[in-house]
Amino acid sequence: MAPEEEYVERSDTPDSVTRSRIDTTTPLWRGAVVLRIVTLLFAAVGVLVNIDRYSRPELGLAVLLVMTAWTALTSVLYLQPARRGNGLVLGDLVLTQVLVLASEYVLSPSQLDVSTTPLVTTIWAPGAVIVLAVQRGPVAGVLAGFVASVTNILPRGYLNVDLARDAVLLIGVGLVLGLVAVTARHSEEQLRRAVRLDAATTERERLARMVHDSVLQVLARVRRRGAELGGEAAELARMAGEQEIALRTLVSTAPQEPAESDEIDLGVGLRLLATSRVEVSVPATPVPLPSAMAIELLAVAKEALANVDEHAGPSASAWVLLEDLGDAVILSVRDDGDGIPAGRLAEAEAAGRMGVCLSMRARVTALGGTLTLETAPGAGTEWEARVPRTVERERRRRR
Incomplete structure (x- = not known):
């Protein structure tokens, strides 16, 4: 699995190399944060509309407050690449599932018997699946979607077409966003390699022109003149010819970097x-x-x-x-x-x-x-x- 972050060398001067941290999945993280906020507002409306029918309305409000605080905290952390650790993402998944399971004690039995009645978390819960898929890829996204599907079914105690459809959507979201994140990282890696190779080729061509205009011309002259003089000068001419060939081969050979497979x-x-x-x-x-x-x-x-x-x-x-x-x-x-x-x-x-x-x-x-x-x-x-x-x-x- 490609790392969440990578460092790319960027030369501003010939003698200094700086390293800049980039994350190609930043747009996905921003989208996940915006979606989390929007779904929180939707969940808040759902709680306020159905609170009179809850068996424990105070617990429903407590769950909503935890969702709000957690959304505010993760929104700040997810927008900082250095803070997007595996522990935070896994903690997000665990806390979200605990809040989903808490709906069993908030909703009344009649509400749980109707699959169309939303749980307290409603569509806020899939946010944890999204961030885990973006962080760890399609396999982790599918597993997170499966876990979220199970916890979505447990409070109701039965499985029907509506709940099965939600399970398929959750698993599908984890798979698709995981693939998108992996593709984004691979594309950035290929682009980074191409940019570095192009820069190296440009620099090599510049050096080749300089070498051709100075060193190679001198070596060629030494080789020709030494061969004309003979004796010890002929040996120097032979050595100059070898160095001329080596330099020409060096400046004409394209640079390369190890591929993703380290080949x-x-x-x-x-x-x-x-x-x-x-x-x-x-x-x-x-x-x-x-x-x-x-x-x-x-x-x-x-x-x-x-x-x-x-x-x-x-x-x-x-x-x-x-x-x-x-x-x-x-x-x-x-x-x-x-x-x-x-x-x-x-x-x-x-x-x-x-x-x-x-x-x-x-x-x-x-x-x-x-x-x-x-x-x-x-x-x-x-x-x-x-x-x-x-x-x-x-x-x-x-x-």
Whole structure:
């Protein structure tokens, strides 16, 4: 269930971020308060009209006074988002049902025998169902409507078509308003994400123009001039070229945020690994994964590329490939370096160098996947991590 309140970051200056509290269901709360006041006036008229026929008119007036005081109190509290706690809403429901049940001691037996004779609370009682549905959603709204229906029947001691119709209306009100409240919160969340993403994209485009007009042009010039000079300058040219590619990839990659399901596109992170020696190939469509899984797989790819830089040779190239099979994803990192001699990994593990076991294999195993290695001296190395989506989803569901 979405929280009743949320905080949205709003940047007024580049160096300051303020947080503003908003509640998208505020119009619903205002409507509930107005409805509560109107129904209280209707109940007051009903009590004054029927008070001479009550068996305990003084108790009827006492119930009306409690309804008035409670309406005044909740009207003030419900208009303040910070005060709309679960305790207040549940207390509203409980007190309302107590006042409804008190009608059994206020109305005369002849009045209770006629279903068209209103109870003391009349149409004021459904207000508690409305606020609970707005606060907690459709399930809580339906349960509150059912409870209100039962307490509406108990003082009379029988069930007929009129009371059954009231029960259906109460449950329906709880369901519909609960759905409206949930939809309002989800819509605001989507709008908030869209606004933040648009702001981030705009800022990225501004930075891209600045980088292109300054840093990228300098790096391109260094790369060209260094290649012309040769020698140590050629190595600087190669490094400048790698940084140029990395910067171009960074400023051209659209920002992203985790979706409602906490999933992010792994392909976006992998694209940022591209350099002059590393080619990245990912599906054209997003590959959404739980953020924890995506972070771990990205770490596996970085570790594999770090091994290429350290062991494959200075002229080795690497290729990163991501495949989406629906129920699983396959991440491959291949290079054309010198390969890994037989027994080298076992020797490294025995010597206490646990990089592959801890940084790569352990990560993939923790995700319920498998990591395979294909290598031979002079034939390069290929790591392939195959991770099912269902394992991480089941783990999150259990948590």
